[in-house]
Amino acid sequence: MGAALPLIADWLPTQRWYAGKGRAISGLTPVVGTPLQVGDPTLLHLLLRVEHGTGAAAQGDIYQLLLGIRSQDPSGVGPGAVLGRLAGGGPHDGAVLYDAVHDPELTGRLLEHLATGDRFGALSFRRTPGPGLPSNLPGRASTAEQSNSSVIYGTSFILKLFRRISPGTNPDLELSLALSRAGSTRIPRVAAWFESRLERSEPATLGLLQRYLPDAEDGWELALDQVARLKGDPTPGNFAVEAHRLGRATAEVHRVLSRSMPTARLDRAETGRLAGAMADRLDSAVAAVPGLLRYRSALRAAFQQLTADHLEGLPVQRIHGDLHLGQAMRTPHGWVLLDFEGEPAKPLAERRLPQPALRDVAAMLRSFDYAAAHLLAGAPGPDPELAHLANAWAARNRAAYCAGYTAGGGMDPATAPELLRALEIDKAVYEVVYEARHRPSWLPIPLAAINRLALTV
Numbered sequence: 001m002g003a004a005l006p007l008i009a010d011w012l013p014t015q016r017w018y019a020g021k022g023r024a025i026s027g028l029t030p031v032v033g034t035p036l037q038v039g040d041p042t043l044l045h046l047l048l049r050v051e052h053g054t055g056a057a058a059q060g061d062i063y064q065l066l067l068g069i070r071s072q073d074p075s076g077v078g079p080g081a082v083l084g085r086l087a088g089g090g091p092h093d094g095a096v097l098y099d100a101v102h103d104p105e106l107t108g109r110l111l112e113h114l115a116t117g118d119r120f121g122a123l124s125f126r127r128t129p130g131p132g133l134p135s136n137l138p139g140r141a142s143t144a145e146q147s148n149s150s151v152i153y154g155t156s157f158i159l160k161l162f163r164r165i166s167p168g169t170n171p172d173l174e175l176s177l178a179l180s181r182a183g184s185t186r187i188p189r190v191a192a193w194f195e196s197r198l199e200r201s202e203p204a205t206l207g208l209l210q211r212y213l214p215d216a217e218d219g220w221e222l223a224l225d226q227v228a229r230l231k232g233d234p235t236p237g238n239f240a241v242e243a244h245r246l247g248r249a250t251a252e253v254h255r256v257l258s259r260s261m262p263t264a265r266l267d268r269a270e271t272g273r274l275a276g277a278m279a280d281r282l283d284s285a286v287a288a289v290p291g292l293l294r295y296r297s298a299l300r301a302a303f304q305q306l307t308a309d310h311l312e313g314l315p316v317q318r319i320h321g322d323l324h325l326g327q328a329m330r331t332p333h334g335w336v337l338l339d340f341e342g343e344p345a346k347p348l349a350e351r352r353l354p355q356p357a358l359r360d361v362a363a364m365l366r367s368f369d370y371a372a373a374h375l376l377a378g379a380p381g382p383d384p385e386l387a388h389l390a391n392a393w394a395a396r397n398r399a400a401y402c403a404g405y406t407a408g409g410g411m412d413p414a415t416a417p418e419l420l421r422a423l424e425i426d427k428a429v430y431e432v433v434y435e436a437r438h439r440p441s442w443l444p445i446p447l448a449a450i451n452r453l454a455l456t457v
Contacts, residue, residue, distance in 0.1 A: 001030055003090070004067070007083040007097055012050065012063070014080070017147050017163040019061065019345075020052055027051035031062060032196065034120045036109060042069040042092070043106045045123060047165060047196060062165040062198075064206055066110070068100035077102045101161065107139030107151045110159070114192040114209055124203070125194040128180065133157070133191060133209075147344040157191060158212040162205060162341075166348040167198050170205035174352070175318060175340040178260040179253065186253050186337055188213060213336060216329035219246065223325050223371040223397075230375055230389045239393075240400035242335075243368070246328055247404025249335035250320075250364065254357045255409050258317045264354050265313035274314070275303040278426045285429045289436045291447065292429070298454040299425050305418045314419075316354035323360040324367035343430075361405055361413055362423035366431065366449065368397045373445045425453045 005028045012018050012025070029049040037043035044067040051060040067083075068074060069092050074082075081099040086092045100106040113125045115133035127133065139151035139159065151159045162170055173193050180190045188210040195203040226239040266274060279300050286292045292299075306314070320327070321342030329336045342351030372394035375386055406412040413420045431446035 001033065003086040003088040003092075004083070004097055005030075007086075008048065008065070011083045011099075015163075017149060018063075019147075019164055020050060023052040025050060025052065026054055026058065027060075031198065032122060034123045036113060036120070037106065040069075040071050040095075041074070041103070041106060043067075043100055043109055044069065045120075047198075062204075064161060064163055064165050066100040066106070066161070068098050068103045068106050069095050070098070071095050074098055074103055076104070101149050101151060102141045104138035104140060107141075107159075108137060108153075110151075110207075111135060111137055111139060111153055111157075111209075114159075114194065117192075122197045123194065123206075124196070125192065127192045128177075128190050130191070148341075152212055154212075155214040156212055157209055158188075159207055159209045160339075161207045164344065165204050165206065167201035167204050168348050168352070169203070170208070170341060170348070171318075171321065171351050172339060172341040173205045173208050175257065175261070175320075176208065176210065178318075179256055182256045182260050184253065184256050185333065186249050186256075186335065187340075188336060188338070213329055213331055216331045216336065218326065219328035219330060219335070220324070220326040220367075220371065222330060223368070224374055227371055227375050227390070227393060230393060231386070240396050242330065243397040243400040244404035244407070246335045246364075247361075247401040247406075247410075248408035249328075249337065249404075250323070250360060250401075251405045251408025251410030253337055254317065254319065254360070257319065258357075261318040262354065263315065263317045265315050266310070267313055268307060268310070271310050271314045272307045275306040275422070278303045278422060278429075281426065282429050285433045288433050289443075292432060292450065295450050295454040299429070299450070302418065302422050302425055302453070302456075306422050309416075309418050314356060316356055318352075319355050319357055319360045320363075321351055321355070321360070323363045325364070325371060326367075356419060356423065357411060358413060358416060358420050359423045359427075361402065361410070362420055363427050364401060365398050365420075365424060366427050366446075368394045368401065369449055370445055372397075373442075373448075421453055421456055425450070428453065 009025050009028055013021055031047040031049055034045040036045050046065040046067055048063050048065055049060050050063055051058055053059055073096055077098055081102040083097040086095050086097055112135040115135040117127050118125045137153040139153050142150040142152055148163050149161045176187055176190050179187045190210055192209040194207045195205050197203045282299055286296055320340055327337060327339050329338060372390040375390040402413045428446045428449040435443040435446060
């Protein structure tokens with residue numbers, strides 16, 4: 001481990017899922033290391049505390065690593081997955097250290113532990129009741145992840161590995177299990193998971209194995225394909241039909257969650273605190289993006305209206321928490337929702353809190369706006385005709401989604417316009433800060449929404 005830590009320190013900041021970019025690493029402390037296979041190759045499961053800063057300002061996160069060790073260069077593993085060669089003596093001196101997520105043999109070994117429900121000290125592999133899992137499938141690393149890593153086993157299963165670990169059950173496992181046990185067909189069935197009990201805390205979810213959907217189409221890609229066709233044909237197909245079906249699917253998931261998980265009703269004071277948290281996020285956003293200042297008064301008024309509109313209480317329940325077109329897959333049997341983890345940047349405890357169901361609706365409405373905005377990407381200058389087509393496409397699909405949500409048994413968004421407006425503003429404010437920091441050329445997209453929502457009466 002002493003030889004591995006310097007290699008890990010250099011490699012971590014290059015990973016897409018690493019949340020500490022831009023901050024110097026001040027310390028690496030192994031929390032628990034578990035050999036899952038010994039010999040050549042070796043498979044080591046490691047929970048590692050990564051510290052930033054010193055003294056009172058020090059902060060730390062725990063990351064999950066799957067490390068492979070081979071005496072020879074691992075075949076088929078890209079250079080970005082190799083950390084380097086171990087040095088300093090010992091049985092692995094000169095061996096190659098690498099990210100085992102990219103090693104089909106070692107990820108196959110991980111599936112074997114899930115299939116047999118093995119336990120290694122604090123590390124537990126657990127299966128759901130049902131048909132046995134295959135134990136002889138090699139795994140291939142997916143290239144589509146950002147905040148986590150995924151391994152696909154044939155055409156049957158996909159394993160999500162959570163990289164940034166917090167004590168407690170991850171909402172993705174918690175909600176997916178609840179929906180699976182209730183018989184919902186709107187999510188991939190949970191087959192197994194694994195977890196580790198950290199010192200003096202509840203078990204932390206480390207990985208989630210679900211059915212893979214090889215014939216599914218990504219909702220974001222479907223929407224972009226329809227939007228792209230607008231340039232040559234103003235009526236390229238009726239995506240609104242799919243938006244309506246997606247709204248129904250969302251409502252069905254919400255209904256099952258409301259029956260399977262605790263619900264509540266926020267009183268006036270609690271609703272006020274919800275609105276106050278939105279206002280606080282707005283103030284922080286204004287400080288980061290001064291262009292929001294001109295809208296501040298109107299947006300704060302929208303948040304304050306929440307308390308006045310819900311004197312008898314605001315119903316809340318467990319929701320997806322980060323819903324957008326990229327979290328929805330169209331299968332031959334209908335829409336399926338993925339990734340119930342919530343916004344990864346938020347603390348796990350906050351992501352597990354009940355929320356207004358319309359928060360998911362508001363997030364999906366923002367996703368339709370983003371998809372429509374791609375029609376204008378790369379244009380040399382303002383194009384009123386294209387802008388009209390994009391706005392009409394977004395409006396048509398936003399309306400269809402809301403109609404589908406109502407038809408599926410969800411709250412009719414038209415009956416709670418101020419709530420939906422406040423939730424959409426809260427999401428757009430988040431987007432403004434994100435785009436300003438990471439994709440400045442996309443900043444006009446959420447700013448246009450802010451302008452529209454600020455003027456809404």
